[in-house]
Amino acid sequence: MMKKSIVTYETFHGSAKKVAEVIANQLGCKCINVDTPFEAEDLREINNVILVFNFRGPYTAQLTKLYLSRVKEQLKTKNVILVGEGLFSEKEFPIVAQEIYDNNPSRTFNKFFVNGQLRVDTLFPEERALLAKFSELTGMKITDMGELDLNKAEQVASEIEALVNSEEFNAPVEEVPESDTIWVCSVCGYEHRGDNPPEKCPLCGVPASKFNKK
Ligand SMILES: Cc1cc2nc3c(=O)[nH]c(=O)nc-3n(C[C@H](O)[C@H](O)[C@H](O)COP(=O)(O)O)c2cc1C
Known part of the structure; x- marks a missing residue:
């Protein structure tokens, strides 16, 4: 029997949400904002936790990490999949993913990357300030950049579907007997x-x- 999945997303301008919805549609599962009050007990029936977040320099996955700290204990028996969405962080993604995994070990752990986009006229004032600083440091000009890659999101969704149906993801969880002390x-x-x-x-x-x- 295929076990249940949930997709959460952390988004500021909607791209990560679109990616999350493509994945949730493919799996036929719930898709929620990582900000939604969602407690550890809500994970009781869930086997696969798919976390979609966007790259934002030092603030990358901030809300996702906060959420993970609330459900840390439950994650030990779950399959966790991270989906990072950003402009150019594919190379740094493994570092972020490793950090997240080290803090929240899970039963299985996989990661995927989808290319994102940046539209200067939609940015919040504090994002402009952050990007201006980045621009000053790197000499890189910040203009409209990238194109949200929904084809890649669909490909990632199919790969995730294959994973959640795999034997590895559906092996019985070893019950640790509860101590009497x-x-x-x-x-x-x-x-x-x-x-x-x-x-x-x-x-x-x-x-x-x-x-x-x-
Ligand atoms: C303040 C800010 C910082 C960003 N930092 C990064 C970054 O470090 N690496 C990267 O690949 N993309 C970075 N991006 C690009 C975003 O990841 C990209 O715009 C993404 O599509 C936004 O997702 P959203 O629409 O879900 O908010 C940054 C964007 C902003 C506004």
Whole structure:
């Protein structure tokens, strides 16, 4: 049985949204803005998480990373696919992808790139300022650039469809048996279930030595 997928997108001028919709159409799944209140529990029935974001220099994938930090635990048993959309970042994409994966290890991890576009007259004032700085540093003139490559988006959508149907993506998830031991933080009362106490209390920050078995 094919497991369920979800596509999220982070967009400022709509290109990443278009790419996300092409992919979601192909998979016949939900497509939501990464900004939408969406909690970890919403991922319970989902096997494949496809994240589409655009490149914005130092702000690349900012909202996507925020979202990932909320669902970090759930991702360990999910297949994650990153789709980057930008003007010229295909070469740097692996670095961004590696950083995202290192912070949020998942069951499987794949990435795709789609060429984007920039239309100067649609930019927000703060984007103009950022690009002016970039222009000053690199000597590159900022004009209308690129063409959103929807053919590539369709090709990527087909490749993603093949992946989500693959054996690798549908192998049964190994259940980790839940431990019976509960550790209580002697300082703040935080409770942690597991064979060992956490390295540091996530509430008050004291070390593992301050935890006692319940
Ligand atoms: C402020 C700003 C910074 C950008 N930085 C990059 C970049 O570092 N690398 C890149 O390939 N494209 C960059 N772009 C181009 C965008 O990725 C491209 O315009 C994309 O199609 C925008 O997607 P959207 O329509 O979903 O907002 C930048 C665009 C803006 C406005």
